[in-house]
Amino acid sequence: VFRSTLKSVPHTQNLLNKVKLPFGLVIHPFKDLSSLPVISAGTIVRCKRCRTYINPFVSFLQERKWRCNMCFTVNDTAEEFLHHPVTKTYGEPHTRPECTNSTIEFIAPQEYMLRPPQPAVYLFLMDVSHSAIETGYLQIVCDSLLDHLDHLPGDSRTRIGFLTYNGTVHFYRMSEGLSQPQMIIVSDIDDMFIPTPENLLVNLRESKSLVQDLLHQLPRIHTSDAEGEIDTYSALGAALEVAKKLIGASGGSGDGVPTIHPLHWPRGWLKVSWRTPMQGGWGKPPQAPSTQVRDYYKKLALDCSAQQVAIDFFFFNSHYIDIATLSCASRFSAGDLHYYPSLHVVHNPLEAERLSRDLERYLSRKIGFESVMRIRCTKGLAIHTFHGNFFVRSTDLLSLANINPDAGYAVNLSIEDPLTDMSAVCFQAALLYTTSKGERRIRVHTLCLPVAKTPADVFNNVDCVAVVTLLSKMAVDRSVTASISDAREAMMNAMVDPLKAYKETLPQGMTTAGVYVPKSLSLLPLFIQCLLKHRAFRLGVSTRLDDRVFAMISLKMQPATYAMYDIHPDLYRVDDLHEEGGLTVSGREIPQPNILPLTAESLSQSGVFLLDCGWRLYILVGRLTPQSDDSRDRHLVLSRLVQDRTESSMSTTEFLINLQQKLT
Numbered sequence: 334v335f336r337s338t339l340k341s342v343p344h345t346q347n348l349l350n351k352v353k354l355p356f357g358l359v360i361h362p363f364k365d366l367s368s369l370p371v372i373s374a375g376t377i378v379r380c381k382r383c384r385t386y387i388n389p390f391v392s393f394l395q396e397r398k399w400r401c402n403m404c405f406t407v408n409d410t411a412e413e414f415l416h417h418p419v420t421k422t423y424g425e426p427h428t429r430p431e432c433t434n435s436t437i438e439f440i441a442p443q444e445y446m447l448r449p450p451q452p453a454v455y456l457f458l459m460d461v462s463h464s465a466i467e468t469g470y471l472q473i474v475c476d477s478l479l480d481h482l483d484h485l486p487g488d489s490r491t492r493i494g495f496l497t498y499n500g501t502v503h504f505y506r507m508s509e510g511l512s513q514p515q516m517i518i519v520s521d522i523d524d525m526f527i528p529t530p531e532n533l534l535v536n537l538r539e540s541k542s543l544v545q546d547l548l549h550q551l552p553r554i555h556t557s558d559a560e561g562e563i564d565t566y567s568a569l570g571a572a573l574e575v576a577k578k579l580i581g582a583s584g585g586s587g588d589g590v591p592t593i594h595p596l597h598w599p600r601g602w603l604k605v606s607w608r609t610p611m612q613g614g615w616g617k618p619p620q621a622p623s624t625q626v627r628d629y630y631k632k633l634a635l636d637c638s639a640q641q642v643a644i645d646f647f648f649f650n651s652h653y654i655d656i657a658t659l660s661c662a663s664r665f666s667a668g669d670l671h672y673y674p675s676l677h678v679v680h681n682p683l684e685a686e687r688l689s690r691d692l693e694r695y696l697s698r699k700i701g702f703e704s705v706m707r708i709r710c711t712k713g714l715a716i717h718t719f720h721g722n723f724f725v726r727s728t729d730l731l732s733l734a735n736i737n738p739d740a741g742y743a744v745n746l747s748i749e750d751p752l753t754d755m756s757a758v759c760f761q762a763a764l765l766y767t768t769s770k771g772e773r774r775i776r777v778h779t780l781c782l783p784v785a786k787t788p789a790d791v792f793n794n795v796d797c798v799a800v801v802t803l804l805s806k807m808a809v810d811r812s813v814t815a816s817i818s819d820a821r822e823a824m825m826n827a828m829v830d831p832l833k834a835y836k837e838t839l840p841q842g843m844t845t846a847g848v849y850v851p852k853s854l855s856l857l858p859l860f861i862q863c864l865l866k867h868r869a870f871r872l873g874v875s876t877r878l879d880d881r882v883f884a885m886i887s888l889k890m891q892p893a894t895y896a897m898y899d900i901h902p903d904l905y906r907v908d909d910l911h912e913e914g915g916l917t918v919s920g921r922e923i924p925q926p927n928i929l930p931l932t933a934e935s936l937s938q939s940g941v942f943l944l945d946c947g948w949r950l951y952i953l954v955g956r957l958t959p960q961s962d963d964s965r966d967r968h969l970v971l972s973r974l975v976q977d978r979t980e981s982s983m984s985t986t987e988f989l990i991n992l993q994q995k996l997t
């Protein structure tokens with residue numbers, strides 16, 4: 334959930350500079366947890382000075398006092414807190430659930446609500462232009478929605494609505510008393526008026542049969558035959574504006590605004606996105622995305638964020654649509670992004686299948702609304718950069734219109750004041766959100782780490798996975814502000830510099846010309862090599878810009894566990910599984926095959942191999958096996974064998990020789 338790149342925190346910035354390792358936290362704040370203690374307290378105990386939530390790492394002093402582990406203020410312990418809610422014992426506050434769980438959730442009392450918890454509102458925007466319809470995506474999406482309507486997070490107040498757009502925008506009226514939904518086409522997109530807004534976002538429970546009707550009809554209304562003309566432009570911009578207006582319209586006069594959760598499937602050319610922002614004055618599509626267009630999407634996102642609305646995107650384009658610009662709408666509204674390049678039901682069934690599976694997860698996973706996250710750390714430490722999709726409301730407060738269990742965040746840290754007299758430091762991430770059932774809750778994660786005084790202490794306690802995750806996010810920033818070449822160089826330095834520094838800490842005379850790597854960093858060279866060959870940062874291989882941009886966006890918004898599968902998938906041989914060394918889970922034997930190096934030498938013609946990329950699993954069947962198939966998708970596996978040499982990149986052996994040269 335919460336991990337630091339350095340499991341022993343250097344006591345000074347000087348020591349941190351000396352070891353040359355990145356220092357930061359990677360956080361997966363809303364992760365699906367198998368067990369989560371939830372408590373309902375009348376008052377939630379927090380430090381009177383810095384507002385830290387009481388946690389297992391505070392110290393209880395004499396005379397009913399406790400000392401905050403962030404700012405060291407001494408607080409009084411309330412009488413109420415001395416009673417244990419479960420065991421009913423008295424006078425042992427350190428045994429309470431708040432003081433024994435590093436992750437805990439509070440049901441928040443009234444003072445944590447700015448307004449009554451809002452109902453979940455889902456607004457789906459679907460592209461029905463000719464080129465979008467032709468992919469067959471609409472049927473998949475409507476089928477998924479039909480299958481999962483009952484699993485959409487929410488309560489009896491949940492509202493739902495649909496818009497479609499091509500060159501015009503189409504509304505669907507599902508008011509009570511109608512026997513079937515009515516489609517309304519608005520063709521004047523420059524002066525959009527919303528017909529009867531109250532009938533466009535309807536109560537899901539009351540109007541369920543109309544919603545189901547509509548989902549059955551949509552793929553029949555919008556067929557590639559019926560709309561055979563070539564798309565000249567798309568009214569995506571207008572549709573987004575309307576979605577924003579619908580929020581205001583359905584919420585009355587500004588307050589009591591529902592949480593809207595739009596989905597967009599833009600597909601087509603760049604000009605789709607800038608007709609609305611540049612009303613009237615549109616000539617040729619700009620060569621490079623103008624800052625004006627990007628600013629438009631950012632402003633849209635900030636408007637939405639202010640109204641607790643997140644914008645999620647699903648992209649299905651086969652042409653360049655400038656994901657970098659469109660994604661601004663999600664980044665600043667804490668939305669989510671998905672990408673299925675060249676999806677086509679017939680020509681690319683793998684992507685179609687993936688969309689269907691992802692929608693299943695997307696539509697039924699937990700969701701938190703009206704969320705904010707604050708990260709606190711012990712006095713002396715400072716947060717200076719955030720990574721992920723959010724809007725920074727103040728220095729340590731992130732505004733997240735929505736939070737989902739697949740979203741990851743990270744922060745870079747520095748050491749402002751020496752931690753000389755401390756043996757440990759703490760970090761706390763508090764996520765305040767509204768559940769889909771309309772309950773206000775606070776999920777609190779606290780992490781406590783020892784302080785290191787020597788380089789050896791730091792080097793022996795590095796979390797290599799956290800380091801690589803954080804480095805990948807920093808490299809994306811570097812690619813955007815400088816260039817990909819700069820980012821690649823920075824990643825090389827992030828590997829070479831700490832190893833040089835490590836060698837200097839070894840006793841003189843003990844070292845030879847070889848490469849010395851502390852055990853905790855033994856996988857760093859491999860992971861850096863993987864990053865250099867990753868779609869986001871590779872050079873010398875033709876990479877479509879949208880593919881590269883999406884790879885970067887994914888690295889920025891993924892939690893560490895997902896990012897690592899993306900950076901270094903796990904390869905197993907699965908045709909000779911045996912029980913030796915297996916795990917027993919719920920009475921079942923789960924074999925544990927070895928993870929193989931990502932090289933063609935690991936493969937054989939007679940074997941069956943599994944490549945685990947986290948969100949995707951690939952099975953490669955050897956040509957000499959009875960089940961052999963000559964799938965044209967073999968390259969999907971082969972392209973992930975990063976330890977092999979390619980025309981433009983080194984093999985692992987060459988890479989290590991190169992590293993050795995840099996180190997000596």
Ligand SMILES: [Zn+2]
Pocket residue numbers: 380381382383384385401402403404405406
């Ligand atoms: Zn405090």
